[in-house]
Amino acid sequence: MSTPPHSPLPRRRWMIGALLGVGILINYLDRISLSVAAPQLRTEFHLSPAEVGLFLSAFFWSYSLLQVPAGMLLDRLGPKPIGRWGALLWSAASLLTAVAGGFGGIFAARVLLGVAEAPAFPACAKATGYWFPRRERALATALFDAAAKFSNVIGVPLVAWVVVVFGWRWGFGVTAALSFAYFAAYWALYRDPGADPRLSAAERRYIVEGGAASEGAAPAGALNMLGYLLSRAKVWGLTIGFAAYGYSFYLFLTWLPSYLVQAMHMDILRSAEYTAIPWLVATCADLLVGGWLIDRLVGSGHDESRVRKSVLIAGMVLGLAVFGATQTTSPGWAIAWISIALGGLAAAAPVGWSLPSLIAPKGGVGTVGGIMNFVNNLMGAAAPIVTGIIVGSTNSFGNAFVVAGVILLVGIAAFVFLLGRIEPVPEPGRR
Template structure:
């Protein structure tokens, strides 16, 4: 059922979508600053490539382990409360990182940041389900997912400039200031649709009748919901497939500046400029293909499962272009291959993040998102360490990129043969 009056629907939901996107943008400034500061940290603390990889992974250990508990808390206490606390705590953790006094201090502070940011993406996914009808879900999801990529376009050069001019500590200090500013914005602006006094009745009807995720808690209980979801092949197909995407994403997120410095012999500022190119491509494909194109095709009557899974699989196939980067030492060609790979992965990512709100039973969106993002972010632990070990042993990124390609193949198989149709899992009695 849809609204058929000729009146224009207000756009309050898109203001909320942009707010969520800004949050993820700043959230990722907090994550990428350590990869930009990596060369200075290596010099300051005399780190080996493997040790730097461990430092890169410090954020992801607690971040990954807390995804399922964070999703369960989100389903229990709601987007507004968890979103506020998360934004405040990640600003505090960034400030502590800036004051750390050694390798151990930076490691602990980054682990604290992982705890604070654990609910960030599940909050975005659940809020998008509340605020958008199904036919707008892809673009709405792409807004906050593209922000993760766009953070590298503007965040890497910004942090690189600050690090070069003021030192690595200010690279973390600036992101702490931005994080506290976002906390204030979220506190005063975000409400769930049923509590938002600026949401018109016409727009609320449009959202609800368009298939928005119903607000409210599951009647099953969060622990029982978790046990129920873990028995579903659809959840595991989504989880394994998205983890394969995560391996390549986190490899580039943590190691791309270091790859350009080490393999292409660039300084920090030049590597930041080159690294921004593939992330700019990823931002564009995320919004245009993973967002607008999917919604456009579905609105024209195309089968929803076929459209979403086609973009998902084709995008990950483009991710295999990472193999091309293993065959060149020319920075222009290397960036071209990496841009193709990241562009394809970015087109697939909004599909992955829209799926929890599309397949979860009532009250289970946060838990499905938590399960998916838990395994996905284990790749944030594995990818930096495996890459660091391979680079340290071979003095080359060739085999590290090849491993990423193999993992992508596993993910494609999981999406195609394990996940099945994109439809809601039945509610548990």
């Protein structure tokens, strides 16, 4: 593994990393707008808890189903064109939500948003593999993964204020404007390293010699690569484990504001303040543990696989703190338990998102990311619906949190017994 030369390197790669992070931040502002506006929409459209869960899950249906096709397209075409057109389409979907004439229009716009945002995370994982050496991969991945958490720190209070003062339509209007601005920035700034005229020869050499993923399409072809990857236990270990993470993540992403309003009897603005706390903890854990600490330990010579896997499993174990939230009626204690759970899951998340670029054979990063995120977001579709059904039938969130904890236990077992060492899957024909 290479080490940086004594003369300072240009930092074009970190500008690209920041660009990807901003994209995910805005991407998630689009997603959380509906969860913040849900109490107003529930009143306006006279929705039951189960119907709210269905409403909140609409995005995940199309988003989940398109993960594998999006990953295959990424492996064929690369992050630049897919990222550009995805950003344009999700901007349009946010605008359509703001001007929709009723429940059906909003529902359809959310399905369209899922289509548009499907390539976002696999594209970031693939671009990070291109742009960063292995020794910097954890922090680079944490930049865009932490943005998903930080969107709740700044986005929930911002959107809540806009919704309360101006109404729910303006909440979606603000996110639409930010999305169009990002589309313009991505179009102007993003190139793959081999085609970026602003990337210096020295920085390019440092990235390549440090183990960056190879640019180019899969030698075996997209469909052959998909079939091959689906036969590998390592890929299924990653997929099942990350799906368990996704269930808890999306439960809190979609239901936490409503949980605080309904179970803790808060108004929308106060619930937004409380919601920001665990997401701020998650953002810090993502960057400091899932990013900086891993790169520091790997760079100091510790076994790369052991470091990443230890953080991955320890973070999932901390996620079991969700059980603690079932044992309290105090808002402070509930937020404390949820903060521990989300902090642990957030520390594990960058490891999960770095794995496609670390275990995939050449040309397979997007497909591994697509498989992983497909099952992850099936859980994203299931979590709001299951939670809504449980809350509607029991008038309590306790059993919903228990279900999340049991699913986390399954995920921990998958990481322990199926994932194995964090090392590349052999290329097809070289088993």
